[in-house]
Amino acid sequence: MEAPATKELTAFEKEVKKGLTQYPKKIASKFIYDKRGDELFQQIMAMPEYYLTNCEFEILQQNCDEICAVFDDKNGFDLIELGAGDGKKTKILLKKLSQLPTDFTYLPIDISKNALDELKTSIQKELPKVDIQVQQGMYFDVLQQFENYTNRKKVILVLGSNIGNLMHSEAIDFLRKISKSMNKNDLLFMGFDQKKDPEKILNAYNDPNGITEAFNKNLLLRMNKELQANFDLSTFKHWETYNPETGTAQSFLVSLVQQEIELKKLKLHVELKQWESIHTEISQKYDDGVVEWLAGKANLHIEHIFTDAEKNYKNYTFRKKA
Secondary structure (H helix, E strand, O other): OOOOOOOOOOHHHHHHHHHHHOOOEEOOHHHHOOHHHHHHHHHHHOOOOOHHHHHHHHHHHHOHHHHHHHHOOOOOEEEEEEOOOOOHHHHHHHHHHHHOOOOEEEEEEEOOHHHHHHHHHHHHHHOOOOEEOOEEOOHHHHHHHOOOOOOOEEEEEEOOOHHHHOOHHHHHHHHHHHHHOOOOOOEEEEEEEEOOOHHHHHHHOOOOOOHHHHHHHHHHHHHHHHHOEOOOHHHEEEEEEEEOOOOEEEEEEEEOOOEEEEEHHHOEEEEEOOOOEEEEEEEEOEOHHHHHHHHHHOOEEEEEEEEOOOOOEEEEEEEEOO
16 A cells, blocks of 8 residues: 655745754745735835835936946847836836837746736836736746847846845855856846945834834744744744844844744644744845955956945946956
């Protein structure tokens, strides 16, 4: 008689099982994002303390003509965006590009079909001249399809300082994968949050209205809902740290009491000592030297730097080294 088939764990289940049974405990921030997590992050981006969004808007608005001139090519180009979201920032560039006598195609990549459908609908309504061809899938699976594409220039767009959620070793790997898909004429345009007054950084991730706390604790709610866990959110404290030397901001959920958590779906019991933490997020900050070092490790070099008036945030363009 054959043994019953073992149900394969989802990526979330695997992450939780591994993260809560190791020491120190750690769960990747990408798993905070379910429907409620997405809504909370939209609220975070609208907070006055969360400077990153407004800084990048300012950069794109103030430097739009120059950025579009860097993107443009007489033979046309493809604008490939990794993680476009609602496209609000990208639309600043798309509007200007659609007014130029340039032949370009906008290819947003996302794993969510729903997000892509909504983006396509809004682009077709607001910017009907833009040729949008959505690409559903994992970033690098889709980018791999473009590796041998040499018909015309590729401009790869990564906004929002998403690279900041990665440790330096992971960031180098991320950049190497992008670099591998690029030819010598291609361009990478990417946002990096900058080192600055530590208080300003801490306030961005620990706002007085508790939105970032609710966002961080959404990870516990998601485990309760999807994994039949019994986390009591009131027994955890949201804690943010920032090291100005390394430029590393980190978020933790600290257990205020000794407790045992049951995750029924995983048939898992986890003990948390009082003051033990679950590491949930890293938000790395940079300066030009660190960005240049990361790029060099990925066979890229910086070509242009665009920044806001207070130099809180920068968008860099990179090309592949010869």
